[in-house]
Amino acid sequence: MRTENQSSLSEFLLLGLPIRPEDQATISTLFLAMYLTTVLGNLLVILLNSLDSRLHTPMYFFLSHLAFSDISLASITVPKMLMNIQSRRRSISYKGCISQMYFFVLFGCLDNFLLAVMAYDRYVAVCHPLRYITVMREELCICLVAGSWFFCCVHALLHTLLLIQLSLCANNTVPNFFCDLTALLKLSCSDISLNKLVIFTEGGFLFILPLSTILGSYIHIGSTALRAPSTKRFLKTFSTCGSHLLVVSLFYGTLAGVYFFSSFQNSSDKDIVASVIYTVVTPLLNPFIYSLRNRDIKQALETVVSRANFFK
DSSP states (O other), rough: OOOOHHOOOOOOEEOOOOOGGGGGGHHHHHHHHHHHHHHHHHHHHHHOOOOOOOOOOOHHHHHHHHHHHHHHHHHHHHHHHHHHHHHOOOOOEEEHHHHHHHHHHHHHHHHHHHHHHHHHHHHHHHOOOGGGHHSSSSHHHHHHHHHHHHHHHHHHHHHHOOOOOOHHOOOOOESSOOOOOOHHTTTTTTHHHHHHHHHHIHHHHHHHHHHHHHHHHHHHHHHHHHHHHHHHHHHHHHHHHHHHHHHHHHHHHHHHHHSSSOSSSOOOOOHHHHIIIIIIIIHHHHHHHHHIIIIIHHHHHHHHHHHHTTTO
């Protein structure tokens, strides 16, 4: 961005959620409760995974990173939104807005990759159980997570650098409750064809590759479960896949609606609702779907609680 644009647009105005003034207190309380549940639930997952040696497996290693990513994703947007609702000051500084957009893209991408990595882990566990230990060795798990971090950092940096080269118009109103990439592009007076091209090519590749991995993994898992003679095993596998695919559908469906099927025109209430789903609802559901319903996690929680009572 040119110097004159940075000085003239020192801050942005976030319109926030489309709610009536009389409903602000109720909505604020609801989102605060959801945010605290998200943070506490995911922190509990990380804590249990670090304290219980029985959870030192590839599945829970990936789950810990997903929990950290979900905490970060929610923390980037929700606290600022709650502050704006309470203070009725909807402004955010230029640097704060760009930083928020960068980290939002980063952790949104990281969630994307970790969901794919977890799907691959389940594929190996269900379809190749005898080779699971040799395939999902510690070195591979670390490389998968490190690679996810690397590509997502580069992805977020690329879009941020392209954005700050644009000239913004006098209008500094962001029609959302956080600094979203597509919303900021709509404020530009410059040609954004390069930005759109990168979103649909590089962003599309990073969108389709993990999604294809997830779908391919669960197609193989489903075919393996159908061939299994045990009805109990089939139902257990189906239940695990159904929960994962539910979160995947919410995450990818809303992302596709906002970033690939949006017309880069004025944001609609549907886009804001979709943003709420993948920034607030999905991180809230993940610890319950992936962990708190899991027998190993429950046993680890019981062990930690019993140890705490013992030392009293």
